[in-house]
Amino acid sequence: MMLAFCEQSKGLRAGCDPAGGVYSVTIAILFSALVSCVRIPAYEQQELSRPNMVFESQGAFAGRPAIVGQTEPGSAGATGGQAAGCTACR
Amino acid sequence: MKNMDQTFHHRLARSGWRLFILSAGLASAPLRGLANLETGSNAEGLASSDVVLSDLLIYLSKEVLDREMVLTLRRSSHWIDYRPPDGEFIGHANDRYSVKHSLRVACQGPFGDGCLWLAEAGAYTGFSDYQALWLDEYYNQLFAGYPGYKETVPWGSDGMIGLRWNYIPDSAFAQFVVVGARERVSPHWDPVISGTGISLESSDKMIDSFGVRAELETLLSRRFRSNNRLTVLESPVTSTRWSLESQNNYALSDHVVLKGSLGGCIEKPDFHAWWGTAAAEWDYRRTWFVGAQLRYYGDTGEVIESNPLGVEAPAAEAFGIFATLRWIGESQQVSMGIGPYWTRHADMQSTSPVEALYADRNWLWFQAAWSRQF
Numbered sequence: 001m002m003l004a005f006c007e008q009s010k011g012l013r014a015g016c017d018p019a020g021g022v023y024s025v026t027i028a029i030l031f032s033a034l035v036s037c038v039r040i041p042a043y044e045q046q047e048l049s050r051p052n053m054v055f056e057s058q059g060a061f062a063g064r065p066a067i068v069g070q071t072e073p074g075s076a077g078a079t080g081g082q083a084a085g086c087t088a089c090r
Numbered sequence: 091m092k093n094m095d096q097t098f099h100h101r102l103a104r105s106g107w108r109l110f111i112l113s114a115g116l117a118s119a120p121l122r123g124l125a126n127l128e129t130g131s132n133a134e135g136l137a138s139s140d141v142v143l144s145d146l147l148i149y150l151s152k153e154v155l156d157r158e159m160v161l162t163l164r165r166s167s168h169w170i171d172y173r174p175p176d177g178e179f180i181g182h183a184n185d186r187y188s189v190k191h192s193l194r195v196a197c198q199g200p201f202g203d204g205c206l207w208l209a210e211a212g213a214y215t216g217f218s219d220y221q222a223l224w225l226d227e228y229y230n231q232l233f234a235g236y237p238g239y240k241e242t243v244p245w246g247s248d249g250m251i252g253l254r255w256n257y258i259p260d261s262a263f264a265q266f267v268v269v270g271a272r273e274r275v276s277p278h279w280d281p282v283i284s285g286t287g288i289s290l291e292s293s294d295k296m297i298d299s300f301g302v303r304a305e306l307e308t309l310l311s312r313r314f315r316s317n318n319r320l321t322v323l324e325s326p327v328t329s330t331r332w333s334l335e336s337q338n339n340y341a342l343s344d345h346v347v348l349k350g351s352l353g354g355c356i357e358k359p360d361f362h363a364w365w366g367t368a369a370a371e372w373d374y375r376r377t378w379f380v381g382a383q384l385r386y387y388g389d390t391g392e393v394i395e396s397n398p399l400g401v402e403a404p405a406a407e408a409f410g411i412f413a414t415l416r417w418i419g420e421s422q423q424v425s426m427g428i429g430p431y432w433t434r435h436a437d438m439q440s441t442s443p444v445e446a447l448y449a450d451r452n453w454l455w456f457q458a459a460w461s462r463q464f
Binding site: 025027038039040041042044045047048050051052053054055058059060061062063064065066067068070071072073074075 | 128130132134135136143144145147149162219220221258259260261262307309310311312313315317333334336337339341344347349351352353355361362363364365367371373376379381385387389392403406408410412416418423424425427431433453455457459460461
């Protein structure tokens with residue numbers, strides 16, 4: 001089933017592009033983040049400060065498997081060279 | 091082959107043990123004088139029948155006055171069971187094992203009212219990924235001994251500076267960083283036939299990259315945290331790459347957190363990638379956390395023109411299901427994870443030399459992490 005996508009990948013370039021859909025949704029979220037951000041006093045942030053609610057880049061509560069980036073050239077944010085390990089590049 | 095496998099697994103196990111002993115030493119060390127110190131380690135692996143990857147890191151984070159410094163040491167290994175492409179008269183099966191070492195230092199401190207400056211620098215030596223190692227083996231078997239061919243030891247260094255502005259105190263920040271990197275990579279080689287015989291031409295060996303990243307993290311409600319980032323990268327071997335990613339965490343109830351992320355990447359002339367994750371985590375008394383994560387990735391590949399001898403990556407898809415178990419104590423945190431991960435590629439021409447490199451694979455992902463605050 002997954003391979004079906006690969007076989008159609010040339011067709012993707014011509015018309016329906018999942019990347020375009022992902023961008024639209026992401027931009028919508030970004031826009032909502034900009035307009036609906038509110039100030040929440042520190043004493044009301046109990047739920048937001050749970051260890052699994054914070055975006056950690058390393059440690060026991062890091063969010064994503066980092067090593068799979070080697071098989072995902074787009075999501076690794078590679079610079080075109082081999083700058084793996086550069087957190088700023090991700 | 092069996093002996094090579096044993097050697098590899100022996101090395102992997104030995105590295106793991108070294109890291110474990112170092113971590114255990116730090117965990118039990120009487121470091122009472124080192125207030126505001128955090129240390130941790132992370133071991134991650136991804137294994138298939140012909141490629142095994144591991145990543146071991148240890149970090150130290152220290153806060154002095156208002157400044158924070160993080161030092162990270164990392165050891166990444168790649169093992170490949172190389173098989174020459176079908177139809178190649180030159181070449182033989184070979185086990186390649188390569189290690190990449192890297193060191194990073196990151197600092198941040200206050201900069202005026204509500205702002206932080208950020209700085210980071212790092213360097214590494216070794217192949218960054220197994221694809222680079224595979225291609226190096228391929229060219230080495232094909233062209234070793236030809237005039238002009240030289241084996242390459244890859245290395246790289248990079249730095250970034252930036253500013254974070256807490257534009258709504260305790261609730262939102264915007265961050266902007268500038269990144270620069272210089273890398274010596276293992277190049278692609280092409281034979282050129284001329285009147286004087288065959289000579290070799292290589293792609294760029296030294297690559298300078300430059301990029302910027304804007305990031306916005308906001309609290310949308312008492313239960314909703316959102317992080318969005320836009321990255322633009324420029325390098326001489328690719329055109330400008332635009333990446334956008336949104337991560338969102340939502341506390342559904344007192345003990346359940348839902349997480350979702352979406353990302354996309356565009357690079358001219360025709361490379362597109364998209365990915366997303368969905369995760370749920372349940373906790374028992376905010377001490378034990380059990381979670382499951384689904385991950386999907388797809389791209390259109392880097393093949394621009396049909397070239398029977400091209401080494402560009404075809405369109406790819408990946409899918410993973412990961413289970414995690416975490417524990418948080420008074421000053422320590424531990425996490426373990428495991429799950430299957432599949433990569434699939436579009437069909438390639440039978441003459442392609444990289445058919446084996448971009449073969450479909452079934453992987454096992456596993457991870458263990460630990461951290462302690464003093």
